Amino acid sequence: GAGVSQTPSNKVTEKGKYVELRCDPISGHTALYWYRQSLGQGPEFLIYFQGTGAADDSGLPNDRFFAVRPEGSVSTLKIQRTERGDSAVYLCASSLMGPPVEQFFGPGTRLTVL
Amino acid sequence: RKEVEQDPGPFNVPEGATVAFNCTYSNSASQSFFWYRQDCRKEPKLLMSVYSSGNEDGRFTAQLNRASQYISLLIRDSKLSDSATYLCVVTQTGANNLFFGTGTRLTVIP
DSSP: OOOOEEEOSEEEEOTTOOEEEEEEOOTTOOEEEEEEEOTTSOOEEEEEEETTEEEEOTTOOSTTEEEEOTTSSOEEEEEOSOOGGGOEEEEEEEESSSTTSOOEEOOOEEEEEO | OOSEEEOOOOEEEETTOOEEEEEEESOTTEEEEEEEEEOTTSOEEEEEEEOTTOEEETTEEEEEETTTTEEEEEEOSOOGGGOEEEEEEEEETTOOSOEEOOOEEEEEEO
16 A cells, blocks of 8 residues: 655755645554654654644754644644754654554655755 | 664675674663664665564564663675665653664675
8 A cells, every 4th residue: 555655755945934844644544753864864753643633742853843733644744934954854654553663654855945 | 872872884795795783772761672774865664673582584683682772683695785774773661752873874795
């Protein structure tokens, strides 16, 4: 079946702009995660949804970052007033239930802030 | 201190060689352990889970030493297709996310 999909695959924006990154998890997966991966680093946790609610947003770096999952399926990661330091690959993952079961990752959105 | 530490490499080995990667984790409450593989510009994919008794999957063997908080991955008879970054991953009791190491880059040379 279809895996996790993310759009756009690449996003170039200017400093100070607002961006939205979309994640479509595997059908039936109740848990959804956002991670951020900088060059030469492993993915770093941002936020975890169980159903519609953000069960853990402890990884969000500051209040410019926000994510929603209104119907318990598709999720959108929103970044306000983007900064050059926000440039990274944003990865979404989903799993059938909450941790610590296997997480399946999407291909990521490569965000570049000029 | 990072939750998971790995030697970033790179490791360049000839085809057919045996190569081992090591990883240490800082939190003794770590619960589950995995090796993920990530190809260049692709997403991480689960390679194998790591069990206390050690486990093998074909040419790949994973070991866990809870006392030393140390995980290893051994690849025998390396293939060109094994070239990738190998990420050491742990979960912690009470935490919802995966903790990733920086990854170890392997290049298998013909």
